[in-house]
Amino acid sequence: MICIIFYVEVETILKDKKIIGDFGLFTTIVVGMVGIGIFSCPKEVIDKVGSDAWIVTLMGGIVIFLLLYLIYMVVKKNDFQEFSNILQINFGKLLGGIFAIAFAIYSIFIVSLGMREFVEVIRLFLLRQTPSEFILITTILTGTYLVRGEIGDLVKFNEISFWIMFIPVFVVFILIAVNADFTNMLPILNNEPANYFKASRYILFCFGGIEIAYLILPYVKNKKNSLRVLRKSIMFVSFFYIVVMILVLAVFSKTQSKILLWPTISMIRSLYIPGTFIERWEGIVMALWILFYFTTFVNTYFFSSEIIKNVFKLKDIKLSSLLIMPFIYVIALYPENIAEIYTLQFKTTPVILMAIFLFIILPILILLIGEVKKRKGRGKSLHEI
Amino acid sequence: MKETINDEIQLKAEKNIAYLKELLEDNSDVIFRSFNVGNWKAALVYIDGMADKLLLDHYVLEPLMLYPKGMESVEQIKDNILLVTDLHEVKKLSEGVNAALSGDTLMFIDELDCAYVIATRFWPARGVGDPSGETVIRGAREGFTETVRFNTALIRRRIRDTRLRITPKAIGARSKTDVAIMYIDDIVNKEVLHELQRRIDKINIDAVFDSAYIEQLIEDNKYSPFPQIQSTERPDVVAAALYEGRVALVVDNSPFAIIVPATLPNLFQSPDDYYQRWMHSSMVRLIRMLSIIISLTAPALYVAITSFHTAIIPTKLAYAIAASREGVPFPAFVEAIMMELFLALLMEAVVRLPRPIGATIGIVGGLIIGQSAVSAGIVSPIMIIIVAITAITTFVTPNYEVTAAFRLVRFLLIIASAIVGLYGIVIGLILLLIHLVRMKSFGIPYLAPAVDTNIKDLKDMYIRAPISKLKERPKYMKTGDKIRQK
Numbered sequence: 093m094i095c096i097i098f099y100v101e102v103e104t105i106l107k108d109k110k111i112i113g114d115f116g117l118f119t120t121i122v123v124g125m126v127g128i129g130i131f132s133c134p135k136e137v138i139d140k141v142g143s144d145a146w147i148v149t150l151m152g153g154i155v156i157f158l159l160l161y162l163i164y165m166v167v168k169k170n171d172f173q174e175f176s177n178i179l180q181i182n183f184g185k186l187l188g189g190i191f192a193i194a195f196a197i198y199s200i201f202i203v204s205l206g207m208r209e210f211v212e213v214i215r216l217f218l219l220r221q222t223p224s225e226f227i228l229i230t231t232i233l234t235g236t237y238l239v240r241g242e243i244g245d246l247v248k249f250n251e252i253s254f255w256i257m258f259i260p261v262f263v264v265f266i267l268i269a270v271n272a273d274f275t276n277m278l279p280i281l282n283n284e285p286a287n288y289f290k291a292s293r294y295i296l297f298c299f300g301g302i303e304i305a306y307l308i309l310p311y312v313k314n315k316k317n318s319l320r321v322l323r324k325s326i327m328f329v330s331f332f333y334i335v336v337m338i339l340v341l342a343v344f345s346k347t348q349s350k351i352l353l354w355p356t357i358s359m360i361r362s363l364y365i366p367g368t369f370i371e372r373w374e375g376i377v378m379a380l381w382i383l384f385y386f387t388t389f390v391n392t393y394f395f396s397s398e399i400i401k402n403v404f405k406l407k408d409i410k411l412s413s414l415l416i417m418p419f420i421y422v423i424a425l426y427p428e429n430i431a432e433i434y435t436l437q438f439k440t441t442p443v444i445l446m447a448i449f450l451f452i453i454l455p456i457l458i459l460l461i462g463e464v465k466k467r468k469g470r471g472k473s474l475h476e477i
Numbered sequence: 478m479k480e481t482i483n484d485e486i487q488l489k490a491e492k493n494i495a496y497l498k499e500l501l502e503d504n505s506d507v508i509f510r511s512f513n514v515g516n517w518k519a520a521l522v523y524i525d526g527m528a529d530k531l532l533l534d535h536y537v538l539e540p541l542m543l544y545p546k547g548m549e550s551v552e553q554i555k556d557n558i559l560l561v562t563d564l565h566e567v568k569k570l571s572e573g574v575n576a577a578l579s580g581d582t583l584m585f586i587d588e589l590d591c592a593y594v595i596a597t598r599f600w601p602a603r604g605v606g607d608p609s610g611e612t613v614i615r616g617a618r619e620g621f622t623e624t625v626r627f628n629t630a631l632i633r634r635r636i637r638d639t640r641l642r643i644t645p646k647a648i649g650a651r652s653k654t655d656v657a658i659m660y661i662d663d664i665v666n667k668e669v670l671h672e673l674q675r676r677i678d679k680i681n682i683d684a685v686f687d688s689a690y691i692e693q694l695i696e697d698n699k700y701s702p703f704p705q706i707q708s709t710e711r712p713d714v715v716a717a718a719l720y721e722g723r724v725a726l727v728v729d730n731s732p733f734a735i736i737v738p739a740t741l742p743n744l745f746q747s748p749d750d751y752y753q754r755w756m757h758s759s760m761v762r763l764i765r766m767l768s769i770i771i772s773l774t775a776p777a778l779y780v781a782i783t784s785f786h787t788a789i790i791p792t793k794l795a796y797a798i799a800a801s802r803e804g805v806p807f808p809a810f811v812e813a814i815m816m817e818l819f820l821a822l823l824m825e826a827v828v829r830l831p832r833p834i835g836a837t838i839g840i841v842g843g844l845i846i847g848q849s850a851v852s853a854g855i856v857s858p859i860m861i862i863i864v865a866i867t868a869i870t871t872f873v874t875p876n877y878e879v880t881a882a883f884r885l886v887r888f889l890l891i892i893a894s895a896i897v898g899l900y901g902i903v904i905g906l907i908l909l910l911i912h913l914v915r916m917k918s919f920g921i922p923y924l925a926p927a928v929d930t931n932i933k934d935l936k937d938m939y940i941r942a943p944i945s946k947l948k949e950r951p952k953y954m955k956t957g958d959k960i961r962q963k
Contacts, residue, residue: 116929214900218785218898218900219785219898219900222900226897227897227900230897230904231904234904234907234908234911237908237911238914238915241911241914241915242915245911245914245915248914248922248924248929249910249911251927251928251929252914252924252927252928253910372789375786375788375789375899376899378899379900379902379903380903382904382907383903383907386907
């Protein structure tokens with residue numbers, strides 16, 4: 093009897109699971125993508141291509157949109173099912189499960205490295221004497237509190253965070269732009285083509301986080317509109333990154349941007365508004381940045397927990413989030429220093445290969461298999477006739 | 478807990494009376510009156526002090542005892558002789574007893590297998606008075622009273638619609654408190670209504686004294702400091718909520734009606750927002766929002782800045798704060814907690830005391846102790862300013878329960894900021910946001926319409942658009958009838 097009641101409840105949950113509106117989709121993609129990368133990205137990109145950084149960012153945006161389009165196609169061709177289901181339908185139970193777990197591990201790996209960078213930034217600018225472990229644990233626990241909820245709660249959180257994050261940041265940007273020297277953006281297109289490719293690697297990592305679309309798309313209410321919304325969100329993020337690149341260039345010029353560890357923070361630091369109550373803005377902006385990283389973290393965390401839950405057929409996400417928690421902690425504490433974080437992220441071949449496999453090869457494979465199956469199915473039905 | 482009453486009504490009035498006398502023995506206020514109606518024996522049962530004796534004397538006993546001539550059957554008593562409007566038959570004795578215990582009069586007559594219930598409820602009641610907890614500058618000055626029927630009438634006067642429903646319910650196995658569930662049938666969100674009825678049916682308690690009991694028994698999240706149900710003493714607020722598709726509960730013996738579902742933005746609104754001009758109301762709403770942020774974070778920011786991030790503020794100000802704190806023996810955290818506790822004490826004391834003494838407490842507590850604490854060097858003057866700002870910004874919120882919830886959060890934020898400064902405040906605020914985002918009130922998101930945003934709902938949230946622009950009912954309520962004006 094209890095089983096039946098439980099089953100009925102599950103049924104009703106599945107029935108009205110299409111809960112996410114257009115704005116929820118938009119904000120989830122945006123806040124999931126904009127993360128800690130924004131601190132270090134300008135340095136690496138400007139180092140490679142100088143004043144053409146914003147062009148590379150624009151190109152990165154276009155490439156990322158294509159990748160997101162791939163994700164959209166994969167989900168759409170599979171009737172908006174959940175990600176691990178899609179994988180298991182196309183590759184079989186075992187192989188699909190392995191791919192799904194690989195995806196979760198990769199996401200957790202990247203987001204944990206980001207976590208370490210975040211902790212270091214916080215320690216440098218806000219809390220010099222607090223041990224990293226404390227900041228780590230509090231952030232992870234806070235994230236767990238949200239992950240233990242439903243996906244609708246996550247999206248609502250994203251919706252509200254979006255306003256809290258971007259309104260003050262754009263105000264700060266306008267104030268910075270007043271004192272910037274925009275002639276620093278010249279010359280344009282003055283680099284070897286190879287350099288653009290080198291730089292694009294960093295910018296693509298900066299755009300990381302699009303995999304959240306796999307999680308969110310199955311729950312979207314208005315499916316016809318979602319591609320348009322996805323395009324809008326990529327445009328928004330690209331615009332945001334381009335503004336950051338341009339401002340960093342305009343404030344520091346390319347020679348200085350290369351030396352700074354986190355040019356974005358230094359740029360905010362240079363902000364001086366006479367007559368205000370607050371003198372050094374980086375403290376306030378850092379407080380805001382906690383939210384920027386936190387949203388990326390919590391979305392990825394939710395996504396990975398959901399995958400683990402589905403692959404191992406766990407009862408609910410509370411258990412899988414608990415399983416992932418120690419991994420985040422250990423991976424985040426693994427690098428010795430900030431330089432090592434960057435080496436792990438950008439210069440380790442397995443990580444790069446993994447990214448290429450997961451974001452380019454895997455979706456194409458799924459689409460191909462789907463196509464083959466469809467033809468087979470058609471052949472069968474013809475045969476039956 | 479529940480009592481079993483013999484439900485059968487005997488054909489002899491005397492037998493019924495004998496049974497009831499046994500059931501209600503040793504009660505000085507239960508009146509039994511046996512008399513003759515022509516050839517039949519009859520009896521009245523009522524509670525002294527709750528029933529209208531004059532009505533019984535003149536319109537029940539007088540015609541029955543003086544003019545029973547020419548009567549052929551016992552049914553004629555009801556049809557030809559009794560001069561009362563509100564009279565109904567009950568077939569079960571327990572129903573009759575319940576009616577008698579709530580002030581009606583129970584009447585038995587020989588040869589009848591039912592009893593008559595005559596509506597004689599009458600007791601000294603407080604008149605409709607000023608709603609002292611929710612004063613407005615413009616708008617009705619009527620507030621609810623303790624009698625459920627008066628209250629439903631106050632609401633009915635604002636909704637002369639055939640589709641208004643007032644369904645009765647009795648809650649409490651012993652207290653049997655009357656509760657009226659009110660909604661407008663074609664507007665109400667049916668899911669909310671069914672959920673409410675389900676939760677009310679699940680209540681199994683001996684007595685409820687106030688709507689607050691029911692509120693706490695049916696709310697979604699018991700482990701949250703935030704009120705998830707709106708309570709009000711204003712009939713116009715209830716009527717407005719019914720027009721928005723909500724459901725109201727009016728409870729006997731309580732001058733507070735409760736409204737479900739409630740959302741946080743809802744609790745920040747005052748009826749005055751709609752009675753004043755829209756520009757003014759919009760500005761007031763924005764100020765309210767700002768004041769909530771200030772009241773939440775001001776003391777925590779003070780602690781964080783003085784103990785961790787002195788570099789953030791201008792050097793001159795940092796010096797000023799340091800100079801004012803010179804000689805203060807406590808760290809900023811202790812100072813802040815101390816003053817906040819003092820403020821909480823002061824507020825609690827003023828609420829509990831009679832009004833003339835309350836003013837004295839305000840002067841002694843606020844002025845004298847504040848002044849002396851500074852000159853004694855226990856607290857810094859800046860801390861006093863911060864506490865004062867916090868107190869004033871707190872009172873801008875119209876709902877006391879929300880204020881109390883935010884006060885609790887404020888304490889937690891002070892503690893967090895004492896441990897890890899600004900980072901603690903931000904993590905604390907994120908936790909608060911997650912908590913609010915995860916909450917629901919009867920299936921409606923607690924933060925609606927700030928989440929699941931529909932652009933049309935925002936016209937009546939951060940600002941209050943002109944009334945001619947508010948053409949639709951709130952979308953997030955998922956109402957039946959959606960249009961307010963064409």
